[in-house]
Amino acid sequence: MTNSNLSKLHTFRGDEKATFTVVDGPTNINIEDANKSFLLVLDSSFNPPHFGHYTLIEKALEHYTKNDSTSVHVLLLLSINNADKNEKPATFDKRLDMMCLLSKHLTVNFPHIHPTVAISKSAKFVEKSNGIRDGLFTTGKIVYLLGFDTITRVFDPKYYVPQTVSEAMGEFMNHTDFFCLTRGSDDANDSDFDAQAQYASDISAGKYEPVIPSSWGAKISIVENRNKYNSVSSSALRKLLFNGEYKQASKDIPAEIIDYITSDDKAAGLSIFA
Template sequence: MAGIISQRKLEEFRSDENSRFSIIYGPSKINSEQKESILLILDSSFNPPHYGHYTLIKRAIESYNTTSNVDISVLLLLSVKNADKGEKPAAFDKRLDMMELLSDHIQGEFPSLNPTVAVCKSAKFVDKSISVRNVLFEKGKIVYLLGFDTITRVLDPKYYVPQTLEEAMGDFMTHTRFFCLTRGEEDDKTDSQEFIKQMKYVDDISDGIYEPIIPRKWGSKIKIEVNNNSYCSISSSEIRRSLMQKDYASAKGKLPSNILEYIIESDKEAKSSIFI
């Protein structure tokens, strides 16, 4: 039934030229008048959703949920119009079903949360946030959850020409935060130059080292924490390679069991891998 719902809603969304954002599963509106409201957004290809995604969400929840006066919500967001990543090797409706299962996994660990699963047609965070504000989350703080490589791309001025980075993202950064985990192998965290560079990135922005390209005031909008568990270097492409060969044993432990079970059942139904 879930697959039927995701496919129908996805087709309706893609055929509506005026729609930029649509909710597939979960709450359709987030309101929090009594507390500080924070929406954590994981915008990814979810191909497939795995424990790297879950770790990023879990760490962000723990980082921001520090007092009883904070109301945390989660949005799992899939862009269905991405110039760099096409619909294959897993169709978008299959990914949405797996995102719902990731949502179930999150709620199993954090019972007070009921994540929203949504799709959008925008490529840039600025445009995505406008849609999120219009449809789902009018007031409160938005925090995008990213790996370190992604935050450096977001702040790369070449993607905003002919505007400067501040012209393109100035208003957006007023109401937005970024939460990042470092990348790299688990045992390579103390003295490598790359790791040191990652951990200094926010301080370097705040110290004005990247000015005039990146305003120093944006340093306070970015939080970087050390990703020090076994999923810090997990690879979606490696998981897909195992799944394409139906080597489910190799994928076990890299993604939640309910998602792996869904993949196995979908492969049986299709008589092929959903990642081919």
């Protein structure tokens, strides 16, 4: 698997005109009714993929498949030019391998879902959507899946200077929604979750004007999540994996991904999270 994804990554990087490419899964999603079609996009560093990612997709699928007439698809997206994060410790080809394994894990549990795994050179949501629209999902609603800590960064003005947030994202928000899960910690209380759940309503009430237009509140769905994966830390998992504490890490990472990591570590003689 690695050699294949490494080759695709190399080809993509070498193509100056390419900004988005599919690595695995459907390369074109046929839409019958744009008003009832949703593409759930989990755009993450996947460093490594874990049950926090899985839970976010699971909850989003539950949310958007309540109506039997809707058509729901899933995209796992890795941005190789992320505004905040670099390639270390796991290289992008290794992450793509693990994303493909997460995709298979999803298919086992949701047989009607056949996720697409893709990579993008774009760092901002607006630019990522342009790549997604160019062939993969030309029409229908794009929904980005986020943890609460990420949704607040999406609307941070520093990422859009010299434009304002509304100038940079206005057209994008006309065709995009956000689905967000609350995040917690071992000592989180009801008020912590309540404050997160209130975020979209606060936007609608104008609390964040003029930075965030009040009309955008209706574009954000925030669902409370208190399962055991609501505070999974990628950095903590990387530390466990670096130290070879696979059993401890396996509590938060699907078995097939742990197997991939341990097998690769043994073959290389060095952890991919070193």
